[in-house]
Amino acid sequence: MEILIISIIKSLALIVILLTGFAYLTYYERKLLARFHVRLGPNRAGPRGLLQPIADAVKAIFKEEIVPDHVDKPVYLLAPALALIPALVAFAVIPVAPAMTLFGRTIDFAVADINVALLYVVAITSVGTYGVILGGWSSNNNYSLLGALRTASQMISYELPLGILLAAIVLSTNIGREMGTLSLHEIVLQDRPWWLWLWLWLAFPVFFIGVLAESNRSPFDLPETENELIAGFQIEYGGIKFALFFMAEYIHMITGSALMATLFFGGWRGPFVVPGTWHGALIGFGWLFIKILALLFLFIWVRASVPRVRYDQLLHFCWKFLTPLSIAYLVITAVIVVFAG
């Protein structure tokens, strides 16, 4: 019973934090894009435009709910939720701060510290694809159909290099331990030798590209390509339903950044973090926050800088370049583990 209550409290807190994070991520992105564009960005609502996300949320919620006649209604209404929920749920396994002791009870800052966390993340994020595909399909619109088809092939393609790289990372957890682990908590706690850090960082660019593609971010935003498919799979969605898709994309970004921070940059670890204390938890959370912000900056930087590749070039890039590269990485990692582990 007690564990249930704690889990509910943790989940609620996580959802609140993620949704606020999403709202302010849009602000962060708009401000940053404006800087890249030599503009000012939002600056009307509140001081420095800080209330802009709230204004946007209010607008989205109070918009008229329109369900077009030609859509497949149940699926059409289900799709935004299907896209959003996996994005939220995937965050559950990420340790956001070191465990601390409060009132004689140890609290670890992950909703669920399960031992197959990485597997769980891969599985859950794949489910999110369904929301996009079903949304595009049920809209009964040529543009959204094309967008949905693109999503399907893009997601399937890019999960491959991502999965292979994750396997390599899991393999590398064997080094210096008796057994490898799939738990993110233990991956954060693991002490890696310096050369292993370097070797992991080599994989980071490829992993980052994969995450870009997984979260439909520019230059891989082929499912929604404003310039040709207008908004792709979400073209028939408006108001809060559109906002849900929007949220899903941004929370994917946050989750992706948190995952990358955890795998490649040590998660909450950093100077001044004393595990087990309340201030250690706070500072640890701060470190993770800064790492996530830096990674999100990368997402936005890329969006402001590069044109979009074409659909067929995207798949070529994945199958002919990223996948062989990640397989090679996996093989070399295995060799390293055999000799060093």
Place this chain on the structure above:
Amino acid sequence: MTDDITTMEAPALPYADAVPGAVVGADEFGIIVNRDKLVEFALYLRNNEGFDYLSSLTAVDYLGFEGRTAEDRFEVVYHLFDTKKGGDGVVLKVRLPEDDPQLPSLIMVYPGADLQEREVYDFYGIRFNGHPRLRRIFLWEGFDGHPMRKDWKEAYYEAEHKPFKSRWPNGHYHWAEDRVPWGDNVKYPQGWDPNAFEPAPPPLPTIHDIPGEEIKTDRVIVNMGPQHPSTHGVFRMIVALDGETVVGLEPECGYLHRNHEKIGERNTWLGNIPFTDRLDYLSSMSNNFGYVLAVEQLMGEKGKPPERAEYLRVIMAELTRIANHMWSIGFLLNDLGAFFTPALYTIQEREMILDLFEEASGSRMMCNYMRFGGVRRDVDEDWLNRCRDLVHNRIPAKIDELDEYLTNNEILLARTKGVGYLSAEDAIALSVCGPMLRASGVPYDLRRSRPYSIYDRFEFDVVTDDGCDVYARYRVRMEEMRQSVRILKQALDDIPEGPVFKGKPGYVTRVAKGEAYGAVEGPKGELGFYVVSDGTDNPWRYHIRAPSYINLNALAPMCIGYKVADSVVILGAIDIVLGETDR
């Protein structure tokens, strides 16, 4: 005596022996051709005389014109040019009777006649026999009559010409709408029921049917536009897709149509100058330039501008070209999916140029700067110095910066190289003009081949590129900006002191009876104005050869076989502005 005249007149008819019976006469502006021999004669001109480029095709309605009867009421006018030798072209005229306005289509000789013949059919009801898609293009099927005919009156018709005295009958204005009995301006043809109207399906293949294969698959017809972020306005492309590959494309325009040419006939000569600003609203100075050149030809010596005005015109036109190419490159990158960053960087430079325009003319975009016989206002030394600073320092640096960031960008190369291939022969045949034509390797630039104003004094290169693809178009635009900077530097060094306007300003311009075709190399291509005057205060005919409209001829041939994402980029590389396309 009669024999004498015939023997004297016979050699005056050009190309009289080429095709027997084709040339039936000539006036001082062109050759009058028998419509039955038109195709043969055009073939002869194309194959033997080198006139390979059909620049402008239009018609004039001479109902009630002095010296004309019902027998020769309509006149279809062709302007042909030689892209290799340059120089003045040849003007063909076909006169058509009122009761039988039809003639053979030239689409087999000059495929570029396609859209222009449809336009003439739409406006005049002249039939081009043999044209495969002779449908209305700007107006819809429920439109009553052919609006450019002189006997067609609009619903709120007030008077033939401006200024409309009816607007102030007793010293007070009143609404023209109140005087129309049916209360609105909609007129349908006889027996037309708007509720029963079903638009014809697009003439595109819908079933993928490969001979010999069992399985037939559906094609997806995607309707891109008129509300679409990448059509640069209200343009519509109906695209047939096989998977992601374009297998058919039908351009649809006319959503911004306001019959500019008819309004131009109602206006006074002077009143059309601000009106030309609204054609290609990104390069209003060039539009002014083309129009005043055409009318100044009719005015003769009186219309020749002073030296300083000529220099100012060239400076303005070249600044316009830079501003336009900046815009076009920025938005090409936007079409490629770069999220506005390149566009905003290029727009910054355009803003600097617009600041100069604002100071010189009083307006940033709708400049209304040029006049017959000069320009409206002089610029001071401070303006010239700021312009020099821009031309010598800021713009060249910015062009280099863009070049560095964009030209070798991997994604840009991957997206544009080999996309939208248009060979030189096709480009000429399809009457493609401007940077599009030069990117196919044809060194045809009006500033060089038919120098107007004072362009013969400047040193510059005609930029060409043999790539024939979108990347080549991008490169040509980039390089043309550098050439414009070169011209600007020379013009700003040489600009003399003196008056900028000849004669005294007035609202009424008297031009001689006659006709003229004035064309400038606008940023988008050959911008031609064909004007006919009957000697009054208003043009009898005011036709615009709109470069981005005629470049659309090449859209479908360029897109077919490429991916749907490419079609957007190809359209972006044409650089269309709908204000000009739809007129």
